[in-house]
Amino acid sequence: MSALQVHVEGIGLWSASLADFAALKAQERGEPVTPPAARPAASTLPANERRRAPESVLLAVEVAGQAVAMSGRGAAELACVFSSAYGDQLISDYMCTTLAQAPTELSPTRFHNSVHNAPAGYWTIATGCHAPSNAISAGHASFGAGLVEAATLCITEQQPVLLVCSDIAGHGPLGEMSGSQLSFGCALVLSPQSSERSLVRLDLMLEPHAGPMLHPAPRTGAWQEANPMASAAWPLMQNLARGDGECTLAAAETLALRVVMETAA
Amino acid sequence: MPVPIQPLAVSAYTATSALGHGLESHVAALSATRGGLRPNDFSSAPLACWIGRVEGVEDAALPAAHAVWECRNNRLAWLGLRQDGFLERALDIRQRYGAARVALVLGTSTASIGATEEAYRRLDDDGHMPPDLRRPLIHAPHSLAGFVAEALGLEGPCLTVSTACSSSAKVFASAERLIRLGLVDAAVVGGVDTLCDSVLFGFNALELVSPDPCRPFDQARRGISIGEAAGFALLERTGMAPHAPRLLGYGESSDAHHMSTPHPEGLGAELALRDALARANLHADQVDYINLHGTASLKNDEVEAALVTRSFPTTTRASSTKGFTGHTLGAAGILEAAFALQAIEHGLVPANLGCTTPDAACGPQFAWEVEQRSVDVAVSNSFGFGGNNACLVFGRAPA
Numbered sequence: 001m002s003a004l005q006v007h008v009e010g011i012g013l014w015s016a017s018l019a020d021f022a023a024l025k026a027q028e029r030g031e032p033v034t035p036p037a038a039r040p041a042a043s044t045l046p047a048n049e050r051r052r053a054p055e056s057v058l059l060a061v062e063v064a065g066q067a068v069a070m071s072g073r074g075a076a077e078l079a080c081v082f083s084s085a086y087g088d089q090l091i092s093d094y095m096c097t098t099l100a101q102a103p104t105e106l107s108p109t110r111f112h113n114s115v116h117n118a119p120a121g122y123w124t125i126a127t128g129c130h131a132p133s134n135a136i137s138a139g140h141a142s143f144g145a146g147l148v149e150a151a152t153l154c155i156t157e158q159q160p161v162l163l164v165c166s167d168i169a170g171h172g173p174l175g176e177m178s179g180s181q182l183s184f185g186c187a188l189v190l191s192p193q194s195s196e197r198s199l200v201r202l203d204l205m206l207e208p209h210a211g212p213m214l215h216p217a218p219r220t221g222a223w224q225e226a227n228p229m230a231s232a233a234w235p236l237m238q239n240l241a242r243g244d245g246e247c248t249l250a251a252a253e254t255l256a257l258r259v260v261m262e263t264a265a
Numbered sequence: 266m267p268v269p270i271q272p273l274a275v276s277a278y279t280a281t282s283a284l285g286h287g288l289e290s291h292v293a294a295l296s297a298t299r300g301g302l303r304p305n306d307f308s309s310a311p312l313a314c315w316i317g318r319v320e321g322v323e324d325a326a327l328p329a330a331h332a333v334w335e336c337r338n339n340r341l342a343w344l345g346l347r348q349d350g351f352l353e354r355a356l357d358i359r360q361r362y363g364a365a366r367v368a369l370v371l372g373t374s375t376a377s378i379g380a381t382e383e384a385y386r387r388l389d390d391d392g393h394m395p396p397d398l399r400r401p402l403i404h405a406p407h408s409l410a411g412f413v414a415e416a417l418g419l420e421g422p423c424l425t426v427s428t429a430c431s432s433s434a435k436v437f438a439s440a441e442r443l444i445r446l447g448l449v450d451a452a453v454v455g456g457v458d459t460l461c462d463s464v465l466f467g468f469n470a471l472e473l474v475s476p477d478p479c480r481p482f483d484q485a486r487r488g489i490s491i492g493e494a495a496g497f498a499l500l501e502r503t504g505m506a507p508h509a510p511r512l513l514g515y516g517e518s519s520d521a522h523h524m525s526t527p528h529p530e531g532l533g534a535e536l537a538l539r540d541a542l543a544r545a546n547l548h549a550d551q552v553d554y555i556n557l558h559g560t561a562s563l564k565n566d567e568v569e570a571a572l573v574t575r576s577f578p579t580t581t582r583a584s585s586t587k588g589f590t591g592h593t594l595g596a597a598g599i600l601e602a603a604f605a606l607q608a609i610e611h612g613l614v615p616a617n618l619g620c621t622t623p624d625a626a627c628g629p630q631f632a633w634e635v636e637q638r639s640v641d642v643a644v645s646n647s648f649g650f651g652g653n654n655a656c657l658v659f660g661r662a663p664a
Binding site for chain 1: 310411421521
């Protein structure tokens, strides 16, 4: 099977220790980095929306805004794919707690913010984007599956696509199930053609029946292991920071996605 | 504007809803204009409203091998998979192409959140979930697709689409792209959403739930009736099933307007419709039937009625089937795709059940009563929270 080729034009990143992609590159070079404020700035949102928006939205909008700014493209023209393994776990925890105790007191705003596509909704509203937007999930393969969805959209439609992958820290009984203990998000702007905006080219190949290869590596205690999206995205984010390398991501339970980076974009 | 796509064969499909298990019960109910809504008897503290509940979900236990996925939503998925010989057809497809050459793309808005709600009602003294529900897989949005992938033994791309009420319409688009690029040879698409407290009390909090059976496009409509459903379809290249009905096109768009109300002029809905027709290489006057989103919410029906009235000639027939099934949320896309396919297969334009005094915005396209007429091209509209729109176009195979 021939590889899917997409060109990366922008990269966004946020975690409690890394404010953006530049911070990751600095860290990879062994330089000290200053951690960001506790709450992602999400400056793409109007101020009143930023105050009201749930944490999952702030995180996704923050990394989306970074990637689009780096690409130099207008957000309104970009189709977008938002991937999250768990959605807004804090709202789910609130809703399940309230429903167990006083169901008729459920907050209408938190309910409409609970939809998995809330980040896509807030993003398209804030940027005036009428292009297709998607919100997906694929368990521990949510990063790789998101990359496949975004790349297929980019190539079939011959249009640039924004991919946003993020999960916030869980809380309460639900948090114990998700195992997500800290927030992490990353975003890529992908284009079907190379241009002066291109940073690197990614060659993507599906490798079926790869079950054993996709088993998680032994834990090392690294921070990204405390967020399933971060641990899934980490090999590619590191390669992007270094500017080369190959890695294998999970695209489904037994389906691997080989990602080869070519700098001659 | 998008370029036309190669149509895909819908080589098998099935639906399970308040109207019954499998397609035959749906055709019978639509032909007789017999709805499936009933007074709410769901949850520990039922709200005074009407629901579209599927009979027998509680009894459809999963096979022991898949017990880790047990929950109401996956039970409904399992019940739905076993109708109309769909399970056998899906296993045939896996055999023919290989497990890794078949994609699985399923839509759901709440997945198995009902199981998480139950766990929170039964927390132990230390605030942990009870042991029987400490199963991480079911407390995640991917629960449905994870279970179905395991049940069907599929090893290709596997994706959950969760864009509220457009979820299981958008699955056709994602699957078409995977097939077009040759990443897979076929796809199982579909969606399942089940009744749960989150949606009943959530829509109630938004004051969108009707106390009476929902009345789409009626002047006196008072909101939605929530339902549950499961539906699945098989997509392949047309050469493999030349006589099967076809997916001709799809359109997706964003309103960029508001999280829970549609764009007042139906801008996003119109973009999705225009894109879908362009991909199908058709004009509006070639559409015989539109299955409308028609939720019976004040805003949706006003905007959608205006869109239909200005976009289509009177030869196009339009109706909402939500009066039969309730709004099945993340499963509405696949359920109503099945109605569109049945309209083609049986020449059956369903009535717009529940409407006695049409909204002034409704044009002559509306089919208030059931009609028998030839349908070659049928469209299905699905719009979700966050301004997420999808439109599907299906057609009869050429003679």
